[in-house]
Each structure stands twice: as structure tokens, then as C-alpha cells.
Amino acid sequence: MRWQLAAVAASVAGLGISIYLTAVHYAGVPLACPANGTISCEAVLSSKFGVIVGSTLPTSAAGIVWFAVSMLLWTRPAGRTQLAWSAIGLVTVLFLVYIEIVQLGVICIWCSAAHVLVLVIFLVALLRVNGGRVTP
Amino acid sequence: MRKPVSRTPPWVAPVAVVAAVALLVAAFLLIRWYTTPLAPPPLTVDATQLVITSITSLPSSELDAVGTGSANNQIKKVSGSPLTGPNGHPEVFYMGAEYCPYCAAERWPMIIALSRFGAFTGLKTTSSSSTDVYPNTPTFTFHGATYASQYVDFVSVETTDRNQNPLESPTSAQQALVKQYDTSGSIPFVDFGDRYAFNGAMYLPDVLSGMSWTAVGDSLAQPTSPQAKAILGSANLITAAVCKLTADQPATVCSSSTIQSIEKTLG
Numbered sequence: 001m002r003w004q005l006a007a008v009a010a011s012v013a014g015l016g017i018s019i020y021l022t023a024v025h026y027a028g029v030p031l032a033c034p035a036n037g038t039i040s041c042e043a044v045l046s047s048k049f050g051v052i053v054g055s056t057l058p059t060s061a062a063g064i065v066w067f068a069v070s071m072l073l074w075t076r077p078a079g080r081t082q083l084a085w086s087a088i089g090l091v092t093v094l095f096l097v098y099i100e101i102v103q104l105g106v107i108c109i110w111c112s113a114a115h116v117l118v119l120v121i122f123l124v125a126l127l128r129v130n131g132g133r134v135t136p
Numbered sequence: 137m138r139k140p141v142s143r144t145p146p147w148v149a150p151v152a153v154v155a156a157v158a159l160l161v162a163a164f165l166l167i168r169w170y171t172t173p174l175a176p177p178p179l180t181v182d183a184t185q186l187v188i189t190s191i192t193s194l195p196s197s198e199l200d201a202v203g204t205g206s207a208n209n210q211i212k213k214v215s216g217s218p219l220t221g222p223n224g225h226p227e228v229f230y231m232g233a234e235y236c237p238y239c240a241a242e243r244w245p246m247i248i249a250l251s252r253f254g255a256f257t258g259l260k261t262t263s264s265s266s267t268d269v270y271p272n273t274p275t276f277t278f279h280g281a282t283y284a285s286q287y288v289d290f291v292s293v294e295t296t297d298r299n300q301n302p303l304e305s306p307t308s309a310q311q312a313l314v315k316q317y318d319t320s321g322s323i324p325f326v327d328f329g330d331r332y333a334f335n336g337a338m339y340l341p342d343v344l345s346g347m348s349w350t351a352v353g354d355s356l357a358q359p360t361s362p363q364a365k366a367i368l369g370s371a372n373l374i375t376a377a378v379c380k381l382t383a384d385q386p387a388t389v390c391s392s393s394t395i396q397s398i399e400k401t402l403g
Binding site: 030038040042043044046047048094097098101102104105106119122123126127130 | 144146147148149150153154157160161164165167168171172267268269270271319320321322336340342
């Protein structure tokens with residue numbers, strides 16, 4: 001139950017970050033984010049990777065969907081569904097981290113916070129499945 | 137007697153995942169370090185002049201053919217007191233920095249557009265920071281350059297060099313101007329006589345990635361190249377904003393149907 005609550009809390013936090021980034025995208029207001037050579041949310045979010053390929057939707061909109069689904073899934077006992085969903089999230093996060101580090105050479109700290117939350121959710125799912133309390 | 141079955145502790149898999157993620161991030165950093173292009177050595181004065189001549193003598197027909205190309209029109213109408221430059225002409229004010237890749241991208245169209253109203257001297261090649269996004273974007277610097285025109289005055293402030301060492305400081309009036317319209321503080325910031333302004337680049341610097349100044353110059357001779365669409369498209373937008381300041385003078389530049397139609401969109 002404690003781990004389940006942690007996963008729900010991480011999903012809610014991730015949802016908040018994703019909503020914030022999406023709102024900033026559409027409002028066109030400055031993002032609360034430090035900017036130096038290595039960290040620049042604006043550089044990441046205004047790059048061609050800041051929107052979902054073939055659309056004008058910000059990548060953070062996909063984050064809203066992912067964290068919302070995750071939040072709903074974690075209202076049920078831990079199982080393979082949560083593990084599969086968080087694995088999808090983790091693979092996507094690894095791709096986004098690749099884009100930030102290799103393609104852009106700059107880090108968005110808001111995005112990184114959301115990435116860490118996805119990792120936390122995956123680890124909780126893994127721990128629950130490995131712990132033997134698995135529902136199909 | 138049966139031997140007890142050894143079971144892997146549940147914490148092993150999560151620890152292994154964290155270690156694998158850390159390794160992957162380290163690998164990404166390594167790839168980045170290996171693939172970042174080195175900063176090209178600056179061109180000689182003569183070679184720089186050849187590139188400048190090549191990009192500022194493009195035929196009007198080519199600029200007209202590109203229109204706004206792939207440029208993103210960032211120019212916004214503003215309503216301040218008319219800004220007049222040191223020679224009494226409407227002032228185009230630029231603030232940027234040599235390390236900034238977006239400034240690096242935007243200087244190309246600025247030089248092309250402003251050269252249609254006057255002439256630069258003393259432009260030197262440089263490239264954006266090696267450690268920022270879009271590293272080593274080839275460009276020129278306005279630091280140490282002069283501009284002469286009978287239509288507009290151009291005032292520039294390059295705040296730092298490509299290693300972020302201080303270079304030039306804006307006056308308090310210039311700081312106030314930037315603060316008024318550029319609330320996000322992003323550079324480059326360009327103000328056209330306090331009638332129009334924009335900040336940021338009109339195209340992404342990755343279109344210039346890994347190119348030499350000469351290669352960029354050569355690519356502008358082909359209107360269908362991605363560089364021409366981005367740079368000449370941006371140059372036409374800037375030209376239209378300047379034409380608004382000069383009451384469409386000179387006519388040879390401002391009366392073209394392309395510039396006239398862009399002017400209408402600027403309001």
C-alpha cells in the first residue's frame with residue numbers, strides 16, 4: 001500500500017509538471033528555469049523535439065496522458081499492467097534523454113524531473129512484481 | 137533433505153535498472169563528447185570579405201523567389217517612442233552575445249537585410265559556444281564592426297564573447313528597452329525604431345550545423361537549399377520591418393512585391 005501510494009504521488013507530481021510545461025507552451029510565457037550553457041529548458045522545448053512529430057502538440061502533452069494513465073493504473077494493486085506501462089514510459093524517457101544529451105547537448109530540468117518520476121514509478125512496479133505480490 | 141531454493145532478493149532488479157540507466161546516460165555523454173564538431177578556425181580578413189560580398193550581393197530576384205521561406209515570423213508590432221540612432225536615422229537595435237547559437241543564426245539574415253540599406257565594415261567570423269546547444273554555429277560578430285547607411289542607424293551590443301567573457305555592456309536606456317519587450321530575457325533581441333521588435337531566432341541553428349562560413353555562403357546561392365529558405369526568408373522579414381521605418385526607401389529594395397506583401401503582415 002505504501003509503495004502504491006508512492007507511485008500515485010509520483011504520477012500526480014509528473015502530471016503537474018507536464019500540465020505546467022504544456023500550459024507554458026500555449027500561453028507563450030517565460031518558463032521558470034535557470035539557463036546556462038548546460039541547462040536550458042527553453043532550448044530543449046523550442047527545439048524540433050519539443051513537439052510531437054508531425055503535430056504542433058508539445059511533447060509534454062504526451063506526458064499528461066502517460067502520467068494520468070499511470071495514476072489511474074496505480075489505484076489498483078500492483079501488477080504486470082503497471083510494469084508494462086512504466087516500461088513504455090522508461091523507454092520513452094531514455095529516448096528523450098538521448099535527444100537532450102546527444103542531439104541538443106542541453107538539459108531541461110523540468111523534463112529531467114519528470115524523467116526521474118517515470119524511473120521511480122518503474123522501480124516501484126519492478127519491486128512489487130519482484131516482491132511476489134503480482135496481479136495478472 | 138532438500139536444499140533450500142536460493143531466491144534473488146527483490147532489490148537486485150531495481151538496483152540493476154538504476155545502474156543500467158546510469159551507464160546509458162554516461163554512454164550518451166561520451167557520444168556527445170565524441171560527436172561535437174570542433175570550432176572551425178576563424179577565416180582570414182580576405183576570406184571573410186569574400187563570404188560577406190557573396191551573401192550581400194545576392195540578386196533581388198533570388199530573395200524574392202524565397203519569400204519568407206522557412207522563417208518563423210517573430211516580429212511583433214510595438215508602440216514606443218520612435219527610436220532614433222546616433223546619425224538621426226531610425227535605429228535598428230540589436231542585443232546578443234557571441235556564445236549564443238540563436239544570435240549566431242540570426243546575424244546571417246541581419247547582415248543580408250541591413251546590407252540592402254547600407255554597408256558593414258569590420259565584420260569578423262566567429263562561432264557560437266562549443267558547450268551550448270547547437271555548438272559552434274558559424275556566424276559573424278557585430279563586436280568591432282561598423283555600419284553606415286543613409287536610411288537607418290544600426291546599434292549593436294554583443295554582451296559576451298563565445299566563452300561568455302564580458303564584451304560590451306548595454307546602456308541603461310538599452311537595458312530598459314530590452315526589459316520592456318523581452319520579458320523572458322532571451323537573446324537575440326532586435327528592436328526596429330521602437331515600432332517592431334522580436335527576440336529569439338527566426339529559424340533553428342541546426343540548419344548551419346557543421347558548415348563552414350564559405351559553405352553557408354555557397355548554399356545561399358541556391359534558393360531551394362534549407363539554408364537559403366531559412367536565412368533569406370528571415371532576411372526578407374527583417375528587410376520588410378526596416379522598410380517600414382524608412383517609409384519604403386530605397387524603392388529598389390522596398391517596392392518589391394515580396395517585401396510589400398510581408399509589410400502588410402507586419403501591420
